[in-house]
Amino acid sequence: MISQLSWKIGGQQGEGLESTDRIFSTALNRLGYYLYGYRHFSSRIKGGHTNNKIRISKKPIRSISDDLDILVAFDQETIDLNAYELCDEGVIVADAKFSPKVPEGIKARLFAVPFTGIAEELGTSLMKNMVATGASAALLDLPIDVIKEVIKEEFGRKGATIVDKNIEAVSKGAEFIQEQTGGPLPELQIEPADGQRRLFMIGNDAIGLGALVAGCRFMPAYPITPASEVMEYLIKRLPKYNGTVIQTEDEIAAITMAIGANYGGVRSLTASAGPGLSLMMEGIGLAGMTETPVVIVDTQRGGPSTGLPTKQEQSDLNAVIYGTHGEIPKIVISPSSIEECFYDTVEAFNLAEIYQCPVIIVTDLQLSLGKQTAENLEFEKVEIDRGKIVSDIEPREDGKLFKRFEITEDGISPRAIPGTKNGIYHVTGVEHDEEGRPSEAADNRQKMMDKRLRKLENIQVTNPIKADAPHENPDLLIIGMGSTGGTIDEARTRLEKDGISTNHATVRLMHPFPTNELKPYIEKAKKVVVVENNATGQLASLIKLNVGYAEKIENHLKYDGNPFLPSDIHETCKELK
Amino acid sequence: MATFKEFRNKIKPNWCPGCGDFSVQAAIQRAAANTGLEPDDLAVVSGIGCSGRISGYINANGLHGIHGRSLPIAQGLKMANRELTVIAAGGDGDGLAIGTGHTVHAIRRNMNITYIIMDNQIYGLTKGQTSPRSAFGFKTKSTPEGSKEGALPPLELALSSGATFVAQSFSSNLKEMTNIIEEGIKHDGFSFINVFSPCVTFNKINTYDWFKENIVSVEDIENYDSSDRIMAMSKLMENDGMLTGVIYQDKTRTSYENHVAGFKEEALNKQDLDLSEEEFDQLVAEFR
Numbered sequence: 001m002i003s004q005l006s007w008k009i010g011g012q013q014g015e016g017l018e019s020t021d022r023i024f025s026t027a028l029n030r031l032g033y034y035l036y037g038y039r040h041f042s043s044r045i046k047g048g049h050t051n052n053k054i055r056i057s058k059k060p061i062r063s064i065s066d067d068l069d070i071l072v073a074f075d076q077e078t079i080d081l082n083a084y085e086l087c088d089e090g091v092i093v094a095d096a097k098f099s100p101k102v103p104e105g106i107k108a109r110l111f112a113v114p115f116t117g118i119a120e121e122l123g124t125s126l127m128k129n130m131v132a133t134g135a136s137a138a139l140l141d142l143p144i145d146v147i148k149e150v151i152k153e154e155f156g157r158k159g160a161t162i163v164d165k166n167i168e169a170v171s172k173g174a175e176f177i178q179e180q181t182g183g184p185l186p187e188l189q190i191e192p193a194d195g196q197r198r199l200f201m202i203g204n205d206a207i208g209l210g211a212l213v214a215g216c217r218f219m220p221a222y223p224i225t226p227a228s229e230v231m232e233y234l235i236k237r238l239p240k241y242n243g244t245v246i247q248t249e250d251e252i253a254a255i256t257m258a259i260g261a262n263y264g265g266v267r268s269l270t271a272s273a274g275p276g277l278s279l280m281m282e283g284i285g286l287a288g289m290t291e292t293p294v295v296i297v298d299t300q301r302g303g304p305s306t307g308l309p310t311k312q313e314q315s316d317l318n319a320v321i322y323g324t325h326g327e328i329p330k331i332v333i334s335p336s337s338i339e340e341c342f343y344d345t346v347e348a349f350n351l352a353e354i355y356q357c358p359v360i361i362v363t364d365l366q367l368s369l370g371k372q373t374a375e376n377l378e379f380e381k382v383e384i385d386r387g388k389i390v391s392d393i394e395p396r397e398d399g400k401l402f403k404r405f406e407i408t409e410d411g412i413s414p415r416a417i418p419g420t421k422n423g424i425y426h427v428t429g430v431e432h433d434e435e436g437r438p439s440e441a442a443d444n445r446q447k448m449m450d451k452r453l454r455k456l457e458n459i460q461v462t463n464p465i466k467a468d469a470p471h472e473n474p475d476l477l478i479i480g481m482g483s484t485g486g487t488i489d490e491a492r493t494r495l496e497k498d499g500i501s502t503n504h505a506t507v508r509l510m511h512p513f514p515t516n517e518l519k520p521y522i523e524k525a526k527k528v529v530v531v532e533n534n535a536t537g538q539l540a541s542l543i544k545l546n547v548g549y550a551e552k553i554e555n556h557l558k559y560d561g562n563p564f565l566p567s568d569i570h571e572t573c574k575e576l577k
Numbered sequence: 578m579a580t581f582k583e584f585r586n587k588i589k590p591n592w593c594p595g596c597g598d599f600s601v602q603a604a605i606q607r608a609a610a611n612t613g614l615e616p617d618d619l620a621v622v623s624g625i626g627c628s629g630r631i632s633g634y635i636n637a638n639g640l641h642g643i644h645g646r647s648l649p650i651a652q653g654l655k656m657a658n659r660e661l662t663v664i665a666a667g668g669d670g671d672g673l674a675i676g677t678g679h680t681v682h683a684i685r686r687n688m689n690i691t692y693i694i695m696d697n698q699i700y701g702l703t704k705g706q707t708s709p710r711s712a713f714g715f716k717t718k719s720t721p722e723g724s725k726e727g728a729l730p731p732l733e734l735a736l737s738s739g740a741t742f743v744a745q746s747f748s749s750n751l752k753e754m755t756n757i758i759e760e761g762i763k764h765d766g767f768s769f770i771n772v773f774s775p776c777v778t779f780n781k782i783n784t785y786d787w788f789k790e791n792i793v794s795v796e797d798i799e800n801y802d803s804s805d806r807i808m809a810m811s812k813l814m815e816n817d818g819m820l821t822g823v824i825y826q827d828k829t830r831t832s833y834e835n836h837v838a839g840f841k842e843e844a845l846n847k848q849d850l851d852l853s854e855e856e857f858d859q860l861v862a863e864f865r
Contacts, residue, residue: 425638427639
């Protein structure tokens with residue numbers, strides 16, 4: 001029996017692949033398997049090849065795999081485009097309707113199942129995806145009852161007839177393939193899992209949930225791939241907590257509306273991707289200058305311009321750190337797992353209010369959209385800290401305002417929410433004095449710049465660097481960020497087998513850069529490889545700029561739109577060692 | 578109850594002597610007092626330009642933001658605290674050039690906000706370039722041969738975008754302007770108010786005298802009905818947009834805030850943020 005395998009379903013966009021994927025993976029999740037999903041899709045609604053890949057494992061996994069064990073194909077194009085990934089013992093399950101053919105040189109076995117034929121017999125070709133679900137389940141010898149249970153939940157509200165028809169489609173698909181294979185195929189038999197129902201979610205869900213739990217009650221946002229799920233999550237749940245989402249006219253309105261709400265005392269975030277982030281830059285500068293808390297999520301995708309809107313990339317690092325004109329205090333955090341997407345979002349709201357500045361949460365498409373198993377999220381770890389908000393304010397002498405921008409030792413000033421008695425002050429993006437009045441005086445300018453920038457001198461962030469460093473002096477220190485951590489760890493297991501010792505550091509706080517925390521790991525490594533999904537090595541440059549050691553830092557870059565595979569990192573590291 | 582003097586502060590505006598913006602400032606202060614507000618209850622959010630400074634010259638909560646974005650900031654603030662009276666203000670460049678998109682969508686959204694455009698048909702702070710309100714042929718530093726673009730009609734734009742309150746005034750007429758702003762504050766929805774506020778330094782065409790000669794009060798139009806949208810549009814067109822008064826008001830539609838599911842009368846910023854462990858567990862369980 002094997003401990004993990006990969007399954008992929010492919011066809012034309014809009015053919016119902018999503019629901020097959022959802023039902024199949026939900027069933028696997030119920031059975032206690034760890035899952036890691038990857039969606040290959042295009043920027044269109046219908047048509048165009050699309051596929052969903054799920055890695056299924058008895059043990060925790062956080063990466064896509066190099067190869068593929070089962071390919072479910074709704075058309076020949078799916079086979080032609082994806083067969084190269086199949087391992088020799090792999091299986092293609094394809095709709096008999098298009099008379100599928102195995103490309104030359106591919107050793108995987110083909111089973112043609114009349115997905116469409118069976119579905120049509122049951123009344124509608126729409127159910128072909130349920131036939132495929134049944135066939136998939138049978139190949140893995142999964143208990144069919146679990147699938148039935150998920151179908152009842154999924155279609156229950158459409159009535160018993162629909163549920164029964166779908167269950168029949170699943171059963172027929174399973175029976176058909178069992179007849180063809182003559183029982184379970186030994187090379188696809190995965191060890192049974194522990195039956196524990198773990199969380200199965202995408203990073204954007206975790207961010208939405210984190211925001212809600214952190215007390216965020218307002219989200220203005222403009223739809224964009226791969227960020228929209230955050231607003232879609234919140235619009236369904238915020239009304240219960242008296243809050244709401246506004247779909248704005250553009251991202252400039254989104255960021256400035258979020259600033260207005262935060263100024264008004266309501267925790268508010270917006271989420272976007274590269275193009276929207278570019279539009280938000282002036283607003284982010286306003287938040288920095290006016291010391292208004294605001295949380296911005298940047299779900300990175302392929303850039304520049306419209307770039308590769310549905311593909312993986314990590315190329316906004318420079319933009320999130322340096323994008324605004326002038327110099328402002330700004331915090332950039334980069335979660336590297338589903339759990340971190342949740343906890344970091346909670347923390348981002350606290351940081352924004354404690355340090356009274358913009359906080360950018362930067363993810364990447366694979367972390368934001370790749371559905372995966374997550375550890376339980378703990379209520380006890382959620383704390384809300386609203387920083388220096390004041391409500392009892394002494395009246396001031398006539399003509400004087402509340403010193404909202406009071407110069408303090410730590411640079412952070414007391415904050416009154418508009419509407420608070422005696423709490424009137426002015427807010428402006430123009431350089432201003434302690435009351436917020438415009439001032440161009442040279443000494444005031446210098447004091448206020450110093451005050452704002454001083455706020456982050458002693459910033460406290462949970463785990464700015466996450467490290468797995470079993471070796472005192474490793475041959476390689478591999479540094480990554482975002483979604484690449486699991487893939488790096490798989491490559492490390494292979495490197496260790498090759499006799500190459502490795503440590504792994506994940507940069508979680510991108511700005512202000514955690515130089516002191518990262519430095520010891522770099523110092524002790526013989527060589528450093530920085531793994532990132534961009535063309536210019538933005539993280540490596542950031543490390544060289546802040547920590548130094550340029551002579552021993554190498555880049556491993558991938559910018560073809562796809563996430564790293566364990567084999568990519570394994571091979572490059574072997575060469576670079 | 579606060580008098581208009583309590584909405585004054587000791588800051589001397591940096592506007593040129595004779596600037597139309599002085600009376601807009603006074604009208605806001607009077608209207609605020611007349612509607613029974615206290616300075617703590619009022620927020621003025623402004624854009625960039627000479628007129629944008631107005632939020633610093635009124636004793637109230639004030640935010641002077643970025644160019645063209647006073648409306649989204651004001652809307653965010655209103656969502657956070659619907660108990661605040663929110664006035665957004667800015668120039669014609671702010672609201673009808675760089676911020677036109679926000680203007681149109683704020684009108685559609687219809688939050689309970691009063692928006693005042695201080696319309697001087699020129700860019701003053703940058704020292705005399707053409708504005709979207711400048712007439713065809715208008716000569717400025719950026720249009721030495723005369724503007725080749727037509728002027729944008731703000732009231733027609735507001736009406737066609739679905740505005741529920743459309744008014745126009747002239748900064749020489751403090752009484753009318755105060756009344757209009759008062760009506761705007763009381764209106765349950767988005768109030769769009771354009772004020773002719775002459776730039777005495779850079780605009781030698783659209784002067785106080787020029788406006789006095791050209792404007793027509795709706796009160797002088799026989800049987801004018803401000804609840805009739807078609808009449809409002811046709812009279813505006815007949816008079817080349819030079820009408821003053823409350824030109825259109827729809828009292829039947831209520832503001833955005835009243836239509837939001839789950840939104841309460843109490844300000845959002847006063848509500849409890851904490852979730853119970855049970856609520857948390859339910860939210861997390863959705864993903865199992």
